[in-house]
Amino acid sequence: MDVSSLTAIDVHTHAEISKDGHASLSPELLGASAAYFKAHGHRQPTIEEMAAHYRERRMAAVVFTVDAEHATGHPRIPNEEIAESCAAHADVLVPFASIDPHKGRAGVREARRLVTEYGVRGFKFHPSLQGFSPDDRMAYPLYEAIEELGVPALFHTGQTGIGAGVPGGGGIRLKHSDPMLVDDVAVDFPELRIILAHPSFPWQDEALAVATHKPHVYIDLSGWSPKYFPPQLVRYANTLLKDKVLFGSDYPVITPDRWLADFAGLDIKPEVRPRILKDNAARLLGLLKD
Template sequence: MVDFAAVRAIDFHTHAEEPCGHHADDGYDDLQASMAKYFKASFSHPPTMAETAAHYRALNIACVIFPVDAERETGYRRYANEEVAEIAAANSDVLIPFASIDPAKGKLGAREGRRLVSEFGIKGFKFHPTMQGFFPNDRSAYPLYEAIAESGVPMLFHTGQTGVGAGMPGGNGMRLKYSNPMYIDDVAADFPDTPIVLAHPSFPWQDEALAVATHKPNVYIDLSGWSPKYFPPVLVRYANTILRHKVLFGSDWPMITPERWLADFETLDMKPEVRPLILKENAMKLLGSAPDRAA
């Protein structure tokens, strides 16, 4: 188990890339190449979870890691949640496992979700509405949400434009409309006791994301997928003030490395007392490892 007192930061957004990308017939390799170009990422191959753990261990940073179950919508093979959990357990000093279940699985997905928490120690669930092809407030997803709510673990939703399919013909069939954070406002209202994280600066819906996080006590924002030097001023202003306890460090590894993100974060006009909240303390609270700190 991660010793949160010992690590210097918690990256709330990293991807488990293998072995789902090792199949030439599903097009995932082309998608990876497109994303690497979009993010200006440089790696010889998508890192394994063991390589990810070694990278973060060397940096003394813990990380939330997850797959994306989008096989129904995209054809890309899913990374088995059980395998992710088992590898994370073998690297539990730095890896915090989240699972991903296609909401279209309904009650079947709900049963899987309960089992993953109770038997595999899954600490949260990742959704990517654009890749999975669903509106977050679609009632067909609610059986799965209800199972997650029972477990008390967070739900993490991709929001805003995505690098997935960017620049490919037709955006590789990805539809951005599904990832407007305003759809998650319904989920936050219907599941008020379940922590919900809006992933990424939510371009072109940044104001909507800030409104939802301000209005709903259970909604947080992670800052992954963008270098901090590109954050819109309104996001920095809210992170520095009224949302200081609800904003989280996230890189989007492997497309953005934690070193790159942290180096750019150092140059951001952020109050000294807010930096430790974003880098670690807010994530500790969200993961149930720290009490609330007074504003």
């Protein structure tokens, strides 16, 4: 990947459909997410289409699914398929994997194999959807392996559109996505690179506290239009966290075009913009050496 030719690196995009047409979530949960983001009728692009979308814009994108088989009973899109499809478009796509922590030792073995044999560069967790608390010791062997492998772990934080409006929220418990629960992970795995995904409503201040206190905790800005960012998030992105905030869209429910258009109107210092849009992610992902 020629990082110097890129205008931005989007660290948060979703593979929503497999090559054989299998969706990443049940129709009920996908429909709730689409309604939450007012994205009814949006297409579920293939990874090949995602590559073309980002290549046209001279951007790179991190791609992942969510493995929540234990909590939802819905089979995931195979991590191997995502990794292989991204490898075919390595000029613009970076593969992350997702492993349900309930899979125990089998999940640990899979994580090691995905990094060493498939070139996976990070892991996505969605505690609310996966039905676990980030500080649950059940997940610790998986964190230990990810820390040893030297790749980041990205945690969904804050409210989620998945299950929104469905009776009982589709069984999804928001409490699992409090970023303070990830603080324990940052303490117990001090070399693990952690990304707190999204403006963490209603726990924005907690996310900022963790990211300023723990040297290897970052924040991505996906899932919200920048025009709705809380003022304290903008203030910290401009100052104390200028090297630890990352551009993410949440594509396909939010497009990079929409996100960047709204970001252009945000009061971000000119010298900070390239850090957020590309430089911070390039270093974190090992694409650009210090």
